Amino acid sequence: MRKTHRPLTTLALALSLFMAALEVTVVSTAMPTVIGELGGIEHYAWVFTAYMLSSTITVPIYGKLSDLYGRKPILLFGTVLFLVGSMASGLSTSMEMLIAFRTLQGLGAGAIQPVALTIIGDIYSLEERAKVQGAFSAVWGVAGLIGPLTGGLIVKYLSWHWVFFINVPVGVGTALLMMTFFHEQVHRKPQKLDYAGAMLLSAGVVALLFGVQGLGWNLWALPVALLLLFAFVQVERRVPEPVIPMSIFKQPAIAISSVAGALFSAAMFGATTYVPLYVQGVLGGSPTLAGGMITPMIVAWPVASVFAGRMLLKTSFRPLIVGGLALTVVGTLVMALLLKPDLPLIIPQIAMGLFGVGLGFASTALMIAVQTSVGWELRGVATASNMFFRTIGGVLGVGLMGGVIVSQLLKDPSIPVSAANSLLGPEHGHDVPPEMLKTLSGALSTGLTINFWLIFVLTAASFIAGLFFPRVSRGSGTPVSTADVAAPH
Incomplete structure (x- = not known):
């Protein structure tokens, strides 16, 4: 058994997370x-939701597969699929094509972040994990700094198509490093993937996304989603190898x-999606200015994570979680x-x-708390399950806010929704009559203002949930074992 080269494996994982972080900032700026x-x-x-939905659905599946077959093949498969989707998205010539290929891109992304974080949990101890968090936070910080500027410059001097092509060299480098320097010993057991649970989960999440958009005709999807998700829970309680x-x-x-x-991710993805739209669509700002609005959040997050990782060595999880979530409430209220x-x-x-x-502060403490609560054999699925709830929160949050925008644009039936596209063109409404432009801009502004208040409500709800986090120290958790999972419920 060849030995894993930890520094170069860590570099590979950092590159994979850099690719995911750059995707968020560059695409949000260019959209x-x-x-x-x-x-x-x-x-x-x-x-956004097509990408997040496909990655959300596959996150727990990839997590389970990584526990069954090893982290390395699953991460490599996801990286290749992500790169194919990126290239195809960059070649898109219509919104329909772009949405379809973003879905493909998301199918690969579902493996990258949770499996990368799981590998970190495997090759580093708790104390080391808290320290290495600083390096991974620096990755998000660099992506947060250069992403919006890069997206703005690409749109200005090249073409928006290139915001998807820049992922390719990073992804290729990640794959080569992982194949060469990461080696694992997988203890395979006769196990079976829960296909019924995976299908019910996928169908339930899709129905829930349609339902939360709340445009009237698709409200039927909410009871369907509840029924499917209830069936999913019942299946998971009975099968020997559940997805979650x-x-x-x-x-x-x-x-x-x-x-x-789930709650703070809905707020975070809502901010990265709709703040740039407000700057360009309402204020008439440039793509670079739009990206600059979300840069402070994306840079401050990893910087705070560095301190959170160090503070966890001296304190318990709860102060970081409650204090961090309180700061999100203040920020979104302002x-x-x-x-x-x-x-x-x-x-x-x-x-x-x-x-x-x-x-x-909050997300770092929450993720390490989850990984500390289980043993190796469940760390992949536990990490992926936590990432699943975060991404599903983002999917539903962005979908709900998208429904708010469309409902506001549809209030005046005499004005087609498509006319609002001109608000985002280089001429900013130059080809639209002034009265129509004023109506459209007002409708878009109203919808986005409602969304900003929704973001505040979501962070407030997340803070309330955080107040119930148990008062436990870093080493006092009781890991869940596979025997617990196999037991009937």
Whole structure:
């Protein structure tokens, strides 16, 4: 058995997370311009939700597969699929094509972040894990700094298509390093993947996404989603190898981490999706300026994570979780109150920075708490399950806010929704009559303001959930074992 080269394996994992982080910042910056060129503002949310939905559905599946067959093959498969989706997205010539290929890209992304974080949990002890968190936080910080600027420059001097192509060299480098320097010994047992559970989960999440958009005609999807997800839980309680073992939620740390993570992720993805749209669509700002609005959050998050990892060596999880979530509430409240056309942008940027600091403290403590609560044989599925709740929160949050935008644009039936595409073009409404432009801009502004208040409500709910996190120290958790999972419920 060849020995894993930890430094170069860590570099490979850092590159994979850099690719995922760059995807968030660059695409968010470029998307208003994409809509201005391809049209389809009514489908704006779907460019994000298609990616997040496909990755959400596959996260727990990849987590389970990594426990069954090893981390390495699953991470490599996901990386290749992500790169194929990236290339295809960059070659898209219509919104329909872009949404379809973003779905493919998401199918690969579902393996990258949870499996990468699981490998870190495997090759480092708890104390080492807290320290190495600083290196991974630096990755997000660098991506947060260069992503918006890179996206703005690419859109200005090349074409939005290139925001997807820049993933390719990073992904190839990641794959080569992993194949060469990461080696694992997998203890394979006769096990079976829960296909019924995976299908019920996938169908339930899709139905839930349609339902939360709340445009009237698709409200039927909500009871269907509840029925499918109820059936999923019942199946998971009975099968020997569930996609998401229900027993892991007996641990209060895992259960509360899942709820709080879903809520603050909905707020975070909502901010990265709709703040750039506000800057370009309402304020008439450039793509670079739009990206600069979310930069403070994306940079502050990893910086705070560095301190969180060090503080965890001296304190318990709860102070970091409760304090961090409290900061997210303050930041999003200031943003909802003050993000106005006549306000200096430095003030909402400071609010976004506070939001990011709070996320850095809380999310780091929550993830390490989850990984500490289980043994090796369940660490993959536990990590992936936590990431699943975070990403499903993001999917549903962005979808809900997309429904708010479309409902506001549909209020005046005499004006087609497609006319709002001109708000995001390089001429910013040059080809639209002034009265229509004023109506569209007002509708978009109203919808986005509602969304900013929704973001605040989501962070407040996450803070309330965090108050219930148990008062336990780093070493006092009781890991869940495979015997617990196999037991009947």
